[in-house]
Amino acid sequence: MSFPIAISSTSGSGDAVRTTCPYCGVGCGVRASARPDGGHDIAGDEQHPANFGRLCVKGSALGETIGLEGRLLHPKMRERASGALRDVSWDEAIDAVAGGFRRIVDEHGPDAVALYVSGQLLTEDYYVANKLMKGYVGSANIDTNSRLCMSSSVAGHKRAFGEDVVPVCYEDLELADLVVLVGSNTAWCHPILFQRIVKIKEARPDMKVVVIDPRYTATCEMADLHLPLSAGSDVRLFNGLLSFLAEHGAIDAQFVDAHTNGFAQALAAASEGEVSGTTAAFDLAQCAKACKVDPHDLLEFYRLFARTERVVTVYSQGVNQSSAGTDKVNSIINCHLLTGRIGKPGMGPFSFTGQPNAMGGREVGGLANTLAAHLELDDAMHRELVQQFWGAPVIASRAGLKAVELFEAIEEGRVKAVWIMGTNPVVSLPDGDQAKRALARCELVVSSDIVERTDTNAFAHVLLPALGWGEKDGTVTNSERRISRQRAFLPAPGEARADWQIICDVAKRMGYAGFEFASQQEIFDEHARLSAWRNGESESQSHSQHGDSVRRAFNLAGLVGLGSDGYSSLQPVQWPVRANNNMASDTAGDTTAPGTARLFDDRRFSHADGRARFIATPPRAPANAPDDDYPLTLNTGRVRDQWHTMTRTGRSEKLAGHVTEAFVDMHPQDALLCGVREGDLARVSSRWGAMVARVQYGGGMPRGSVFVPIHWNDQVASDARVGAVVNPSVDPVSGEPEFKHTPVRVDKFHVAWHGFSLSRRAPVLDGVTYWTRVQGTQFVRYELAGRNPPGEEGDRGAWARALFGVDDAHADWLEYEDRAAGVYRAVHVVDDRIENCVFLSARPDLPAREWLASLFAKGKLDDADRIGVLSGQSIGKGADTGPTICSCFGVGRNTICTAIREHGLKSAADITACLKAGGNCGSCVPELKKLLVDTELARLNAA
CATH class of the missing domain: 1.10.10.1100 (BFD-like [2Fe-2S]-binding domain)
Structure with a gap:
């Protein structure tokens, strides 16, 4: 059991509001304190057990991202003839959505409509969306962008444990003697958890860390061993580990015999064949060759795993985002089942969740193939249970369309209306141009969002303004099953509404009962009651399916009936929270619930017989292999300081300074063969699409592989959507796309000139072939390149003035030009303040941007500034701080x-x-x- 920690909803400096970070699945606690100037100070919550006061740079910069610039503040509808958006009333917008969905359902059936939702939603939002589609519309066509990152974990957990459960907790990372990080650049993607590992390793140097990743990432810096396995060979590596453990007797035979099924079949598949009915002997050299790792390093890892009792294996998107993602998950879990390293402190398989509420979405059945409360859509008894609890007129009878196939169905016309909530699929889906085609052909596209201009919203017929972080109120669940409150500390801007309220309004307008919720607390209470409804998981009942009840570990019985005060002061708590975990109050009157830190300590699992399952995972090649036309393998992922499609983090100057452009990271020898050099622009193309990025040699890429980050989109760059390049192959079990293994080629993107501009207002980009926008506090910066000389007849001065709309012949305009070298520089000053500047060159080696950017914060340029401005550097020592x-x-x-x-x-x-x-x-x-x-x-x- 976890230790109860008393946490007030408001405490600290002034009236600080305790809430939860909206970024990754770590689920860090945040304190937001109002300042006299109307802004807010953001700090880590020292009492939150996920982070104990620490925040990563993205969380620390949240205060820079809560302004209203670019916000969608009013309902809008698009004129069919002109394509223009116009403001409408909420009544008109709700009528359009409800009427459109109702008409299409009546004419074409419930499967002709769909919802595509997001791990950015709160659990209460997710719950009513799922209830609407599966229990009232009668279709399971509701899927989530969590399909793109965590569905392989869901499928793997269900196959092995009988339920989608994460058995471990963050404390286990500190109790472990060996932490294995697989397909996870933890240092950048889950930095607070990474720092917990770093701190405990500093305190206990004998603790070992192994990183298994094709790339040498920042995470590898603290590893005792890095295994740079070949992309897609994870199953072979962990099958090899299973065979090694079996061959060397590193087995918990009592646990395997009493609490598992399927070991013989899993071992046979792991050993890649049988000889006369006996599993073939394990060949470590062959395994190392298949994984392209040093056999001595592989043996070291296998021996380390075999002799270390307390092992936590952490895995993330490098495992999940694969056409064999579910098998990768189960190959890892198999090794923990074989050794009995599960359900005890400091050991177990641990899926690090990508989004802040991907886990909450999984709890309420947010995926197209699941039901709420961890019940199964393909089980008639489970469907009857949910339908009876909801009092719903119908219940979906079969799995709906998963994300990739959903957008294929939209393009084909089988799905005629889609409601997208809090996500940007034109950027995030694989084969992103297909998503564009689908939405362009869709009869009715509705988008609930906080930002008006996104790649996806360009296709919406109805835009619904939703509340954002700091404005909305509800719960989220993090990677260790910990439910935390997101609390509002900002007023609702414009006419924005909570997602749950919008969904309920549409449901009622469609004529459905069951959506008369007055608050998010009432939704949470129904969610908790459903989790406990006919749940056979209790001390007094069988651990198998029992009578008309269904045992599942997901149980919030102890959170039923909190009331508004209890819900308001709810402290972070890990489920299951059983009814006998009686709620208590601390001296501050806040709700205290101990919850459950780790699962399976009783060695009972959620399958009907109470046993876990070994899953046979025969290795198979990725769906698409490199060839002569596309000889390189594309891997995608995050960078340190950005999040998803940058609609939030892109607003922060602090975060923009680390990586300012989309890049393609390559091995220098591959770059040489492709005819590109570091700093060049290159086109990365596949059979599905192409994008343009800046070449870099990060030092961590193996031969044959390239890496491109996922964040850039058409709002911030001319052509940098890597989703357009990614192949749409999916895992046959989970439906999760293959983001880590797309065959691509890299070619030089030829341009005649390079440049950058900084200006107080966005420039007019005539004649610019390539651009990337970076937002500053008092300026906007553009990286630029073009194929033709800027300006008519090479008149760069006229072109530069037009770039900024400067038509005053007497403007304070400083310029320098060297035609032979292809260099042009201009600075526009207004009232002794820098207003605009542009630097052009025939080569990409331009002056540093940092010092020039700092001038925009100055009230007046001094003489030294004017002297240095055209050179792009200060004449004073140390003024240029660098990137x-x-x-x-x-x-x-x-x-x-x-x-x-x-x-x-x-x-x-x-x-x-x-x-x-x-x-x-x-x-x-x-x-x-x-x-x-x-x-x-x-x-x-x-x-």
């Missing part, structure tokens, strides 16, 4: 390198003590270590 390395404290590369040289800094800790860099979330520490090495090498070369 941002530590976003938390705004410390640049040049500042760090200077401090290393001048103060003789020898470690990342020295840098932190001197400059604070690395002292908050720690996600930049690997980069600090690299700068130490780079600076020392530069000193030795100079000597």
